[in-house]
Amino acid sequence: MDKxxxxxxxxxxxxxxxxxxxxxxxxxxxxxxxxxxxxxSNDDAAELTQDVFCKAFEKLAYxxxxxxxxxxxxxxxxxxxKDWIRGQARKRDGLQVYSEGLxxxxxxxxxxxxxxxxxxxxxxxxxxxxxxxxxxMLILRYKQELSVSELGEIxxxxxxxVKMRIHRSLGLLKKFLSENHDTxx
Amino acid sequence: MNxxxxxxxxxxxxxxxxxxxxPDLINKVMKRIKPDRKPFWQKFLNRLGKPCHITFKPLQxxxxxxxxxxxxxxxxxxxxxxxxxxxxxxxxxxTAIENILQDxxxxxxxxxxxxxxGLEAEALPFLQSASSSSPNNPEYAYWEGLCYQANGMxxxxxxxxxxxxxxxxDTIPLLLNLGHNFLEQKQLSNALAQYSKVLSLAPDExxxxxxxxxxxxxxxxxxxxxxxxxxYLHYYRSGKKSLRAVRRLNNLKDFTYRIYQLGNEKIxxxxxxxxxxxxxxxxxxxxxxxxxxxxxxxxxxxxxxYFHKNDAYAARKNALLLKRNIxxxxxxxxxxxxxxxxxxxxxxxxxxxxxxxxxxxxxxxxTRNYTNPNKSEI
Numbered sequence: 001m002d003k004x005x006x007x008x009x010x011x012x013x014x015x016x017x018x019x020x021x022x023x024x025x026x027x028x029x030x031x032x033x034x035x036x037x038x039x040x041s042n043d044d045a046a047e048l049t050q051d052v053f054c055k056a057f058e059k060l061a062y063x064x065x066x067x068x069x070x071x072x073x074x075x076x077x078x079x080x081x082k083d084w085i086r087g088q089a090r091k092r093d094g095l096q097v098y099s100e101g102l103x104x105x106x107x108x109x110x111x112x113x114x115x116x117x118x119x120x121x122x123x124x125x126x127x128x129x130x131x132x133x134x135x136x137m138l139i140l141r142y143k144q145e146l147s148v149s150e151l152g153e154i155x156x157x158x159x160x161x162v163k164m165r166i167h168r169s170l171g172l173l174k175k176f177l178s179e180n181h182d183t184x185x
Numbered sequence: 186m187n188x189x190x191x192x193x194x195x196x197x198x199x200x201x202x203x204x205x206x207x208p209d210l211i212n213k214v215m216k217r218i219k220p221d222r223k224p225f226w227q228k229f230l231n232r233l234g235k236p237c238h239i240t241f242k243p244l245q246x247x248x249x250x251x252x253x254x255x256x257x258x259x260x261x262x263x264x265x266x267x268x269x270x271x272x273x274x275x276x277x278x279x280t281a282i283e284n285i286l287q288d289x290x291x292x293x294x295x296x297x298x299x300x301x302x303g304l305e306a307e308a309l310p311f312l313q314s315a316s317s318s319s320p321n322n323p324e325y326a327y328w329e330g331l332c333y334q335a336n337g338m339x340x341x342x343x344x345x346x347x348x349x350x351x352x353x354x355d356t357i358p359l360l361l362n363l364g365h366n367f368l369e370q371k372q373l374s375n376a377l378a379q380y381s382k383v384l385s386l387a388p389d390e391x392x393x394x395x396x397x398x399x400x401x402x403x404x405x406x407x408x409x410x411x412x413x414x415x416x417y418l419h420y421y422r423s424g425k426k427s428l429r430a431v432r433r434l435n436n437l438k439d440f441t442y443r444i445y446q447l448g449n450e451k452i453x454x455x456x457x458x459x460x461x462x463x464x465x466x467x468x469x470x471x472x473x474x475x476x477x478x479x480x481x482x483x484x485x486x487x488x489x490x491y492f493h494k495n496d497a498y499a500a501r502k503n504a505l506l507l508k509r510n511i512x513x514x515x516x517x518x519x520x521x522x523x524x525x526x527x528x529x530x531x532x533x534x535x536x537x538x539x540x541x542x543x544x545x546x547x548x549x550x551x552t553r554n555y556t557n558p559n560k561s562e563i
Contacts, residue, residue, distance in 0.1 A: 017218065024211045032206035043425030046207050053214040123197055142198040174194055 005069035012060060024053050027070060030144050031077050037135070038081040048084060052077040070146070071153040078136070078154075126176035134169035141166055209449035286311065289318035293325055296332065305335035316345065323353040330362060342366055357383055361393060373400050389420045398430060411439045418442050422453045422474075436537040440546065447478050447551030448485050459547050460491075462506050472507070476514035478551065479522060487511075490526040490548040497529030503547070 003011075003022065011019040031052055036045040056073050063072060127135050133155065140146045140154070151162045285291045296311030309332050316322070316329040326349025333342035346363040349356060364379030377400045383393040394417040401410035414430040421427050431442045431453055443456045452474060458467040479485055489507055493500035504525040512520045531542040 018215070020218065021211050021215050024214050028206045028210055029203060032210070033203050036204055041425075041429075042204070042207075043428055045204075046210060047425070049206060049210060050213050050217065054217050057214075057218045119197070120202060123201060127201075138198060142195050143201060143203070170191055170194055174190065177194075 006065070009060060009063060009069065012057075020053075020057055023069065027073060028053070030070070031073065033139075034074070034077055034136070035081060037139075038085065044084075048077075048080065052080050055080060068150060068153065070144075071150045074140070075154050122177060126173055129176050130169065130172060134165065134172060137162070137166055138169050138173065208446075212449055286314045289315040289322075289325070292318070293328065297328055300328065300332055300335065305332055308332050309336055316348075320348060321352040323349040323356045323359060325349075326352070327356070327359050327362070330359075330366075334362075334366070339366055339370055355386055357387055357390065360386075361390070364393065364396065368396060368400065371403070373404050376400050391417075391421060391426075394420060395426050395430070398433065402433065407437050411437055415439075415441060418453065427453055435534075438536070438541060440543060443547075445549040445551075447475075447487070447549065448482055448553040450478065452478065454547075454549070456547050459507060460503065460545050462503055468510070472510040472514060475549070476511050479511065479519060480515050482551075482553065484553045485522065485551045486553070487523045487549065487551050488526065489523060490528070490550075492528050492530060492532040492543065492546045492548070494531045494544040495529055497527055500527035500529060501525075503527075507547075 005023065005026070008019050008022050012023075028049060032045055032049045035048040035052070036042065039045050039048060052073070056076055059076065063069070127138070130138070137151060137155065140151055141148075146154075148159045148162045148166075151157070151166075152159050155162065155165075157165070285295050292311040293315035296308040296315060299305075299308035299311065312325070312329040312332045316325045319325055326345045330342045330345035330349070333339070333345060343363065343366045346359050346366065349359045350363065353359070360379050360383045364376045364383065367373075367376035367379060377397065380393040380397045380400070383390050384397070387393075394413070398410055398413035398417055401407075401413050404410075411434060414434045417430045418427060418434075421430075428444060428451065431444050434440075434442060441455065441457045442453055445452050445454055454474060455467060455471050458465065458471050462468065475487070479487060489504050491500040491503045491507075493503070504527050508520060508523050508525060511523060531544050532546040532548060534541050534543060534546075
């Protein structure tokens with residue numbers, strides 16, 4: 001049976017560093033995908049994900065008992081992503097000008113059906129057009145299946161505010177999708 | 186939006202594909218967080234045992250003192266600003282700032298340190314003052330330009346660099362940053378000219394090499410872009426920029442270089458040399474790269490797969506030759522870890538534009554599961 005996050009954290013705090021790998025394994029995909037959405041690059045996302053887990057490890061001492069790990073980790077990751085974006089603005093190697101899209105770099109991960117791929121492409125495009133917070137809310141709610149209260153913890157909002165924003169974000173996403181659909185046809 | 190629309194949308198969101206993180210991510214994290222196992226007293230003793238020296242640089246000391254004074258004064262001024270507008274009640278601080286601004290070197294040092302501390306707006310008057318007092322100083326021009334960039338003033342940034350270059354035409358950081366400035370403003374030909382100047386002075390300047398490729402990408406000049414990426418890869422074979430250069434090259438249907446996953450590691454090899462198999466220095470270097478991975482990772486099992494359209498014999502010959510070359514470096518015994526395959530057909534790969542068939546190619550992959558049959562487990 002899988003150990004709970006809090007149980008693993010307890011073990012890590014007691015000196016069992018190796019146990020931390022279980023947490024990395026459990027959440028690496030979600031954090032990697034978040035970092036990809038921020039950086040639009042596989043290599044940067046990999047580096048940023050590593051940084052996030054290392055930072056989280058260093059900060060485990062401040063993790064409160066009974067707190068939920070993923071919202072805490074996600075908040076840390078999102079802040080790290082923001083810092084990275086700020087840092088990128090100062091870097092001058094032109095990398096930010098050039099990034100390859102999800103479909104382009106990972107075509108082999110996706111379905112071969114052209115229609116399916118087009119649909120995914122449209123969906124990703126519409127999601128990318130959403131403001132960062134709205135996009136993340138939808139992904140966390142429906143892709144990562146976080147509860148409304150967990151989202152409230154992450155975004156520092158009441159449950160009713162979260163519900164309202166999700167509703168609005170879905171409406172906006174639908175609008176973007178239909179606009180995109182119109183222009184494609 | 187009605188309920189069934191919402192449900193459909195949510196369903197589509199749930200079915201969105203997700204990227205798989207790289208396989209070595211957990212290992213890399215764990216490697217980074219492994220605690221330093223030395224007890225603290227040992228570290229302390231080690232430190233005591235090490236010879237120590239103190240260097241005294243009068244200029245540096247003077248600079249630091251000036252900066253400390255500047256920061257202190259600036260801190261005072263900022264503090265005052267928050268409460269009330271600067272009043273004439275603080276003549277000492279104002280005089281301190283004025284003194285710094287009168288001396289170009291002090292202004293420069295104060296400005297630089299403020300920049301380093303992330304206070305770009307506060308740094309600007311100091312760097313402007315240093316530059317206007319010594320307009321021919323390329324270092325001052327460079328930092329003034331950097332500060333303009335940080336403050337989002339690209340035209341002024343450019344002027345600073347140009348002034349610096351006029352005074353000292355071969356200053357690489359100035360030429361490089363002028364190139365970046367042009368690139369950011371999408372003045373691609375100007376950017377290219379600057380990067381080319383940098384490369385004429387320092388042919389292996391990494392950012393100039395990379396950004397040259399980038400400029401050609403933006404210009405849609407694939408022919409020159411291919412050359413640019415190949416030149417970059419000639420000098421740099423590791424790091425994310427190199428991986429990007431190879432991906433870009435491959436998407437342009439040039440497979441001179443390819444990325445291979447050996448165990449947890451991605452390596453870049455000059456595939457063309459490993460297909461031609463001519464006994465050149467290039468081939469020796471490529472073989473050395475693969476052999477080193479095998480040498481440093483005793484559990485690595487290597488699969489060599491050659492493809493040759495309509496000629497399985499040629500593919501087999503290449504596979505055997507590569508194995509023999511690797512054996513010459515790591516020793517024959519170690520070649521048990523190498524498996525060979527060959528195909529008399531094209532290799533099918535995925536690039537950004539879809540499927541692509543390579544008439545001649547090499548596929549290498551390594552898995553970390555080799556157990557030496559001669560070593561019994563205890």
